[in-house]
Amino acid sequence: MPSYIVGQDGQGRWIALESHGLGGGYFRSREAAFQYAVAETGRRAGAVRLSTEPLRIAL
Known part of the structure; x- marks a missing residue:
């Protein structure tokens, strides 16, 4: 099952x-x-984390 990181870009x-x-x-x-x-x-505990570092989507 996937895990996600949530945060802001630069x-x-x-x-x-x-x-x-x-x-x-x-x-x-x-x-x-x-x-x-x-x-x-799927609302799995611990599967979503908050990043303190800037994130970037690689295209």
């Missing part, structure tokens, strides 16, 4: 990023990013 946009880089996206708020990540992980 420009302050909120990101939810699957730990292997296979999913995720940009969101309007931290709450929206968390809701997406929690839904994608």
Whole structure:
């Protein structure tokens, strides 16, 4: 099952990023990013973490 990291990029946009880089996206708020990540992980305890470092989506 996937795990997600939620945080902001260098420009302050909120990101939810699957730990292997296979999913995720940009969101309007931290709450929206968390809701997406929690839904994608099936509400599994410990599957969503908050990053203190800037995140980046590799395209």
